[in-house]
């Protein structure tokens with residue numbers, strides 16, 4: 001029983017369609033259909049297959065290429081939907097931050113802090129969450145809760161050293177509770193970055 005040079009399994013000539021290159025290398029019909037997607041020569045001897053044989057698989061190749069194209073388009077569509085969702089989410093988040101900054105400006109610190117705590121995620125270290133952490137520090141500082149402000153701001157600058165405003169409010173909070181050395185340490189971190 002001959003074997004297929006692509007899949008190496010035996011070919012049952014009574015049931016399988018069999019194809020041969022000019023040197024007589026045998027191959028399953030399905031295996032040849034797949035192989036012709038990549039090359040028009042015998043995988044073993046590199047002898048080009050006759051055009052008449054290749055033409056027999058033309059429809060298969062076209063169908064397969066169309067399927068691949070459709071799958072790719074579907075994938076791209078999925079990706080663009082995901083991107084759009086991400087942008088929408090970001091806009092909602094930026095609006096929320098803006099509304100919280102307004103509350104802080106209007107000296108509605110408790111309201112701002114409640115909203116920030118709803119949004120705060122202890123385990124996330126993305127820009128959005130660090131922004132929330134900063135505003136938690138700032139709002140608590142302005143409210144006069146210097147201990148809480150230090151708590152939040154220290155967490156922030158531990159994650160992101162390059163956060164001058166974080167160090168600024170951290171310094172101010174240390175200053176207000178009389179820790180001059182620590183305040184100076186925080187202020188020094190700001191000038192280092194400039």
Ligand SMILES: [Zn+2]
Nearest residue numbers: 004007028031
């Ligand atoms: Zn095969």
Ligand SMILES: [Zn+2]
Nearest residue numbers: 021025042045
């Ligand atoms: Zn061959």
